[in-house]
Amino acid sequence: MKIAFSPCPNDTFVFHALVHGKISGAPEWDVTYADIHITNHWAIDRVGPDIMKISYAALPWVLEDYALLPCGGALGRGCGPLVLTRDSVLSSNNSSSDLSALSGKRIAVPSERSTAYLLFRLWAARNIPGGVGDIVVMPFDQIMPAVRDGEIDAGLVIHEARFTYSNYNLSKIVDLGSWWETTTGHPIPLGAIIAKRDMDLPALASWIRSSLEYAWAHPEESKVYIAEHAQEMAPEVTQAHIDLYVNSFTADLGTEGYEAISALLEQAAEANLVPKINPDLLKWPY
Template sequence: MKIAYSPCPNDTFVFHALTHGLIEGAPSFDVTYADIDVTNHLAIESDPNQHDVMKISFAALPWVLNDYALLSCGGALGRGCGPLVLTADEEHHPAYLRGKRVAVPSERSTAYILFRLWAAQQVEGDIGEIVVMPFHDIMPAVQKGDVDAGLVIHEARFTYQNYGLHKLVDLGDWWEKDTGHAIPLGAIIARRSIEQEALTGWIKQSIDYAWENPQASKDYVREHAQEMDDDVAQSHINLYVNEFTKELGEEGYEAIETFLYRAANDGLVPDTHLHKLRD
């Protein structure tokens, strides 16, 4: 079975057992490691037969629900784990972004959709230019003044101070206060032709194995963590692997629906296939 997910610690932690033959009855897996912006484009633009299972952004779901089903486990939702908007100067007012150049990791990411929803509510007037760049290039670009602000994700929550940068807004904090919901970040999708009950069961067993044997995946996580400090990698896992990873539940589905219907209402995503979210 072909699976694609990011090399980030939360994904390698969750899928270690599944992709290393540790789950009884599960098939072997051919793994593609790719940042979520890459998997978003693969899911939207490539042949659906190219990958059986993928980790993508929840923001990309409306484009793929005809071919892929959202699985109820394995993904990333949470609280206190949202994207940040950073600046080089200690700015604390949204108006600073009017007419500015803002670097973002993708225009089809949860982070970007949250940013646009927040900006529509909080920034009077138009933001200037949106510059898409790999997420690991964003903080250096803000630091050097190549852009005025940067939208960051992942471990940047723990490291942005190392670049002398300042937090303009925590978009997750804004989202939670505005809606009361957790933040929908990464979704696990599978081709609709695959028997989903068995696949979901294998992923849940992989999550349980990871929690019960936290040292077992340590070398695998470190191998793919892109020189990330072990403590930062563990903080990453602690933040993004939680009860929603094991089971979205009603609370998780409501958060996803609120996010996507809001985005569709603002013209940021299509609403064509949103009725298939729970199919």
């Protein structure tokens, strides 16, 4: 069975047991490791594996053909994207009026089909007079060096950048996760696990949830596998990444998770950032 997910520690932690034949009754798995901006386009273009990790922001383009599974993804609190700059004058310690300095500036983002981008656009529309200037899409691991080196004015960062941006002498303008949580009361929907609708979806969800439960019960077993794909990430950063992005919502989105997803996609549709979805297509079980 073919699946695509990122090499990030949270994904390799969740899927380690499944792809290493440790889940009873599950088939063999053929894994493609790809960052989420790639899988987003695969899903939208209908060219990827039958099961993929994508951004929740890409769901409106794919829900007719792919179902959202209730487990395995990334949704939570305190785990949102950050907007960074090399200019400490724009740090989050200053007043919101300082944000006018971002008006017309060049901002790097990791994808235009990501939750991070949706949150940034929603936040910027309410907080940056006149709006930002050019949006530059680049791989997420290149954004902080580009901000540091003055190639762009500010950057939207995700993943382990939460723990490492000070290494680049950058300052935080805003934590978009905190902004979203304060504004709406909802957790942040980040990465979704989707599967073709003609598959055995309950079985898939059961296997993925069993893989997560195995990972929690046997955390030492997955460490080598995680490290192999962690892109030279320091062990303490790897563990912080897992601790932050793998949580109770990874096991089951639940009512709170589905409400958060609906709220994000409804606000984004109202802002003409994504197509409006049929809410029935989000429901589980199918």
